[in-house]
């Protein structure tokens with residue numbers, strides 16, 4: 001089925017491009033949108049893509065972002081405000097380069113911005129910054145979150161008030177270099193390269209009550225195929241790549257992610273935020289551009305997916321965020337979204 005979708009993508013390349021939805025903003029390039037509703041308003045925490053002239057490579061060095069700009073709007077389809085820079089790499093004491101996909105959370109009167117950035121040794125860590133205003137500016141903690149590594153933090157707060165961080169990404173996200181709990185600078189540039197072994201997993205960890213630290217051990221987000229076996233490294237259309245998100249629907253935990261290195265969006269469900277998760281299938285065919293990254297949020301009783309493509313620039317590292325409606329189906333899957341119209 002995924003092959004069919006990939007072919008559809010190929011065909012749509014040659015045809016006149018028609019997009020399912022339009023960029024939310026055109027003044028700046030934005031990507032990796034993590035959307036939330038705070039105080040009845042929609043806030044989007046995206047990466048802020050810029051052209052810094054760095055050559056494209058498998059490490060993703062060309063994604064050389066320097067700050068975050070938060071977007072907000074009162075309703076879907078309403079006017080979008082681009083807020084002033086919320087956090088800059090120069091204001092993070094431990095940071096080296098590349099502010100990648102962030103997320104945000106709220107607890108006890110405080111907003112928390114979680115962000116991956118390479119430290120001064122060029123190793124991705126995850127940091128946290130705080131603000132009283134959901135649009136920032138945010139102040140970064142002096143050190144990265146202890147025990148954090150890799151990229152793409154997504155923070156989910158359950159109905160009982162417990163918060164969890166899902167994170168990780170292979171290739172440029174360096175997850176494959178943390179095999180023994182220590183960073184291996186000479187490790188693989190891509191995946192584990194063990195084709196017939198269980199694929200590398202995203203990670204999940206509970207957050208402390210003050211939201212500033214990990215509380216307990218980092219665990220694997222295990223995804224099982226319909227036969228109950230872990231997905232294998234060679235299973236590029238189904239295994240985890242990056243861009244994790246968690247939402248709860250009808251009492252089930254939906255772990256959604258970009259597959260590697262094919263960049264479908266896929267879902268897997270569980271009765272527990274820790275998993276294991278049962279693979280449910282693809283719900284978005286790859287967007288234009290090399291990366292697919294999303295968030296899913298309920299707004300006024302409807303569910304939406306925020307995502308990006310490269311409509312404005314045609315360049316993989318200069319993206320634009322979009323939103324469209326998402327539909328849960330009764331069988332636990334999510335209705336397939338085609339980001340480009342046929």
Ligand code: FUB
Pocket residue numbers: 031032047063100101151152169242243291292293
């Ligand atoms: O924006 C930089 C990286 O590209 C993100 O962290 C990944 O998820 C991918 O979208």
